[in-house]
Amino acid sequence: MNKGTREEVVAIINSRFEAIDASFSDSLRGELTMAIDLAGLTGAIDLPKQRGYVERLNRIVDREHQQWLAANGRVA
Numbered sequence: 894m895n896k897g898t899r900e901e902v903v904a905i906i907n908s909r910f911e912a913i914d915a916s917f918s919d920s921l922r923g924e925l926t927m928a929i930d931l932a933g934l935t936g937a938i939d940l941p942k943q944r945g946y947v948e949r950l951n952r953i954v955d956r957e958h959q960q961w962l963a964a965n966g967r968v969a
Contacts (some may be wrong), residue, residue: 894937902928902937906946913950917957923949 909925923954933943 894935899937900933902932906932906938910949910953913953917953922950922954 906925906928909921909928913921913925929938929943929946932938933940938946
């Protein structure tokens with residue numbers, strides 16, 4: 894895979910992170926998960942970068958979950 898294609902793949906992943914930060918949804922979460930997985934499988938990103946993206950996504954999901962709990966009176 895050439896450098897330009899790799900850069901485009903990373904740009905797609907980053908744009909999905911921007912979108913999910915602006916407005917979380919399960920469909921965006923699915924898109925981002927799939928983009929990260931495909932990028933790793935095709936060699937567009939290496940394993941450490943893939944793990945970093947997954948950890949970042951997990952932090953966003955956890956933050957969103959905590960906000961939902963607080964908004965719905967589930968957390969003291």
